[in-house]
Amino acid sequence: MTMTTAAAAAGQIGRARYGSISRGRRRALFWSYFFLILFVIFFLTPPVYMFITSLKSSAEISAATNPWWVYHPTLSNYIDLLTQNQFLIFFRNSAIVSICVVSITMVVSIFAAFALARMRFWGSATLATGVFLTYLIPESLLFIPLFKTFAYIHDKTGIELINHWWVLIILYPTLTVPFATWLMIGYFSSIPKELDEAALIDGAGYIQMLTRIFIPVAIPGIIAAMIFSFTVSWANFLYPLAFTTSADQLVLPVGIVTTLIRGDVYAWGQIMTGALLGAAPPLIIYAFLMDYYISGLTAGATKG
């Protein structure tokens, strides 16, 4: 008698536990969706707001009608900006700077990360940590000493580094190289060492091993580092603000702000349009690179 009740109770506990597992799952799903939706709203509201405003005329913006609706959509902001020579110069400056910075960063960081991840040499571990620590120094601390340095170089050599857009090509790698290197050290270390050893034994030199085996296998990590470098060089605000002033030397983020805000007059429609247009290239590039960013590229290399 007591035995049967115990068994029944045990059965019930068992069933109750199963029920609670699936209920737990449902609850977890509910909350994850809840926060995902919250997150999406939080992050998509500003671009949507920008897009709506960019379609409004100045009159409609200052009339302060419903901010979430366009009553008289117009493309005039887009046309104005894209026919302005100035905006196109900002765009060109930004593009050249970013492409150069990404290239320089990749060349330096891939070699540095490979050396730090693969070659055991005296102090390599300390160096790897040091690389990351450099990244932690905020740029706002660095721009004043950099200013001094540039002034010193000007005094000594006569080369003027201030107020030239191309100086950003020298400056940005100080931000991108450390982090990109650190990022890739992590990824490179996850690639089995035997892969490059096999290539060396198969008759490849170091460069051949890098270009034909290692880099193709490390593509996901390299792309992550590229995206990071591109984002930094495309969107950095402080350095161009500090180091460039003439209108034809500005890059996009600073250009939009300094030329479209005249005194206390904000050309809101054009600012929004410029910001949206400025955000387009990174979006396009990410979408394009994501196709190549297939994680688990090493699948099949080893026993698995």
Add this chain to the structure above:
Amino acid sequence: MAQVALRNIVKMFDRTPAVQGIDLDISDREFIVLVGPSGCGKSTTLRMIAGLEEATSGEIYIGDQLVNDVPPKDRDIAMVFQNYALYPHMTVFENMSFGLRLKKFPKPEIRERVQAAARILDITNLLDRRPKQLSGGQRQRVAMGRAIVRNPKVFLFDEPLSNLDAKLRVQMRTEIKKIHQTVTTTTVYVTHDQVEAMTLADRVVIMNGGRIDQIGSPHEVYHKPRTQFVAGFIGSPTMNFLPCRLVENGAGLTVRLSDWLALPVPPSREARYRPRVGQEMIFGLRPEHIREGRGDMPPGSAAFDARLDVVEPMGMETMVYFIVDGVEVCGRVDPAAAGNVGESMRLVADLNQMHLIDPRTEVVI
């Protein structure tokens, strides 16, 4: 095709020695197996032959060339790694032909060689696949194929079968043997599986703690182990070791194992053991040399009765365990003859196969 020679090779990692002075001569076309417990320096030795690690001191020759300062790519060796290390972004064909393409072989020859290797390994239908579309065994074959197509001077294998399941391992073991009979390239093969070592090797090299304990044919290392370590390492189940005292007993010598068990030394061994009379020694006898007592008693064997402690039927034979002075001793008997646990059983020890070990030097006498 080439011989390989190691001369007093030492390898230190920082200050810890991994390999402590190895001398090894491998003749052309020979199949050498390095065995030993984990961490004894097998992989390190192999990697030094490959050029992936630099020897701290000593000389390595491949063919007649001193290769200490030759980079791996110029050593003309091929290596199969434990984890295969296939290039994941290449097809099987590209994996196998990578080395040949680097050396700029003409396309038709590359195709021919890859096809030939693929036929040997039975992977012709996999050439267009990527490594991730292959099973573990197939990946293992591709890794071997990548080595074979290069037609190198030396093959190096680092535990190539240890990732396979037991059945596939046995199958691939036979296959590697067959391939070596076809290709006859000098081979150095690392394993910690002594069955692999015994079945594949022309000569087995048994390593222990960064040193070579013995080099010999499988037959030699099994029947004439040089040290207690080798005696215990080769053979499964492992050799029984019992502390004993060698005593003079009128006509001959006797090994006294406990107050109830003493075994006579066969006359053929008396001259060898006589100087040790009265000393504490270690007696070694393999389980396969302790059999069930039958009617006839071959010369040199001795019968005794033992109370069985554990009985393990294996199918073809049965392992019986009994205790001698606190030490468990294993015998291999006919399943039909095996007694029951707790009962006494008549056993026969074949003392022609016995070993005596000096406990201080651990060297077999």
